Amino acid sequence: MSHNTFPHADHDPRAVRLAARDGTLVGPTAGLAKGFVQVNLVILPEAQANGFLRFCQSNPKPCPLLAVSEPGERGCAALADDLDIARDVPAYCLYRDGRLDQTVHDVSDVWRDDLVTFALGCSFTFEHALIQDGLPVRHIDEGRNVPMYRTSVPLVPAGGFAGHLVVSMRPYRASDAIRAIQITTRFPQTHGAPVHLGDPALIGITDLHSPDYGDAVSMGDDELPVFWACGVTPQQVLMDAGIAFAITHSPGHMLITDIPDSRVALL
Amino acid sequence: MSHNTFPHADHDPRAVRLAARDGTLVGPTAGLAKGFVQVNLVILPEAQANGFLRFCQSNPKPCPLLAVSEPGERGCAALADDLDIARDVPAYCLYRDGRLDQTVHDVSDVWRDDLVTFALGCSFTFEHALIQDGLPVRHIDEGRNVPMYRTSVPLVPAGGFAGHLVVSMRPYRASDAIRAIQITTRFPQTHGAPVHLGDPALIGITDLHSPDYGDAVSMGDDELPVFWACGVTPQQVLMDAGIAFAITHSPGHMLITDIPDSRVALL
Known part of the structure; x- marks a missing residue:
């Protein structure tokens, strides 16, 4: 069954996870189990996990960070009941020696007793809140992936990891940008308020029409580019560190949790 | 005694009001009775006041609107104990037939039994919060009045009043602009979040170096102009309406209330 016809928008989170687990769902999770938090996953051997935890903090x-598992555990009570981290994501990326090696739908065959799972908040949560408030989200309206850019903004080196911030961009008229800042401020666990707006050159972006990840979107003359910290950052950092073995979700193919969106809102 | 040497920064609000009442204080109130809300005043005959109330709303x-008095009352329990609206402001503007007629230090001789007082929140409150958070406020750092501009943004016509928004401007680097939006969002009763940022032409401002009120301030190449709705707006609206008689505070010479700043913060 194609993911495009997979009718899980109104399903509960567990139904979507089970569909990923049994191979029915292999596509992106945008719009599925609406109202529940979807998360980025980073899965690392314990030897690197302790440093990565310090890096995230x-x-x-x-x-x-929304949750960190115990080494080897394929469940995580903070995220969901009846969870199998190794099978409940529609697609995973396997990294070996600092490079993307494979995209697979199940990682139970490569699972190890020392693997630690990090669940990181994802912009889907605040995009849902923006749309609920009547604000447009350009890449969704244009049926594209969000444009993402490497920047010159240095990350805080910690735990053996370092690098530069990757940002996502959504264009807004000024008054909508102000409202978008207010809304996303309520969601510090899903990237929170923007990190920059206006002149892209000030954060080392030379051409908005050539994103480093995702797709370019159209922008009006009366719009400002608004930049949020992006969950692709840790993937880039892991590759830059030449990590020997890591698993992440495949971009857009998230783990759906049992956490209602409102539980990660400040107010 | 010159207002420049008037040492009331640490005094309580009542002491500052009494100094204005007895004529000791005739100058601006910026920095006086720190931590207490200062307000813009608009005082109108009841015949116009009902319409103006609808306009404010x-x-x-x-x-x-922080408070509206009963007709003829020179006190207002919502603002302060022991208040004399006709004498406790260091300087008042008297408008006649739509024009500024006089600036005086006491309006008890022109007081009327039909006068209604409107107390409107003032940006001093959020500027104090910005500074407490470590953000610069350029016009304060440069010892000038805040630059204010007439815009092309129409007000909602109501109660016989209409016109265009007047804004104040404070320049910020993007990351500080985002923080300033968060902070001022907490103060909806003192103008709240900005109404615009970035390109001034989009709201009808042709030259940032030529404000319509106040003083120009310097701006860095890496800074955005950030615009807040301004309490000068109602004064401009009253003049545009050709109002026969009105009293306001003189700009910068505010009424100091007994309300702690935290009482007008959302959180």
């Missing part, structure tokens, strides 16, 4: 905007 | 960003 030093860089909370790109790496907002 | 339709335009809360430039006209955030």
Whole structure:
């Protein structure tokens, strides 16, 4: 069954996870189990995990930690009941020696007793809140992936990891940008308020029309580019560190938790 | 005694009001009785006051109502104990037939039994919060009045009043602008979040170096102009309406209330 016809928008989170687990769902999770938090996953051997935990705590905007598993555990009560981390994501990326090696739908065959799972908040949560408030989200309206850019903004080095911030961009008229700042401020665990707006050159972006990840979107003359810290940052950091073995979700193919969106809102 | 040597920064609000009442204080109130809300005053005959109340309620960003007095009352329990509205402001503007007629230090001789007082929140409150958070406020750092501009943004016509928004401007680097939006969002009763940022031409401002009120301030190449609704708006509206008789505070010479700043913060 194609993911495009997979009718889980109104399903509960567990139904979506079970569909990923049994191979029915292999596509992106945008719009599925609406109202529940979807998370970025980073899965690392314990030897690197302790350093990565310190790195996340030093860089909370790109790496907002929602939960960390015990080594080897494929469940995580803080995220969901009846969870199998190794099978409940529709697609995973396997990294070996600092490079993306494979994209697979199940990582139970490569699972190890020392693997630690990091669940990081994802912009889907605040995009849902923006749309609920009547604000447009350009890349969704244009049926594209969000444009993402490497920047010159240094991350705080910690635990053996370092690098530069990756940001996502959504264009807004000024009054909508102000409202978007207010709304996303309520969601510090899903990247929170923007990190920059206006002149892209000030954060080392030379051409908005050529994103480093995702797709370019159109922008009006009366719009400002608004930049949020992006969950692709840790993936880039892991590759830059030449990590021997890591697993992440495949971009857009998130783990759906049992956490209602409102539980990660400040108010 | 010159207002420049008037040492009331640490005094309580009542001491400052009494100094204005007895003529000791005739100068601006910026920095006096720190931590207490200062307000813009608009005082109108009841015949116009009912319409003006509807106008304020339709335009809360430039006209955030903190309190409205009963006709003829020179006290207002919602603002302060032991208050004499006709004498406790260091300087008042008298308008006749739509024009500024006089600036005086006491309006008890022109007081009327039909006068209604409107107390509107003032940006001093959020500027104090910005500074407490470590953000610069350029016009304060440069010892000038805040630059203010007429815009092309129409107000909501109501109660016989209409016109265009007047804004104040403070320059910030993007990350500080985002923080300033968060902080001022907490103060909806003192103009709240900005109404615009970035390109001034989009709201009808042609030259940032030529403000319509106040003083120009310097701006860095890496800074955005950030615009807030301004309490000068109602004064401009009253003049545009050709109002026969009105009293306001003189700009910068505010009424100091007994209300702690935290009482007008959302959180």
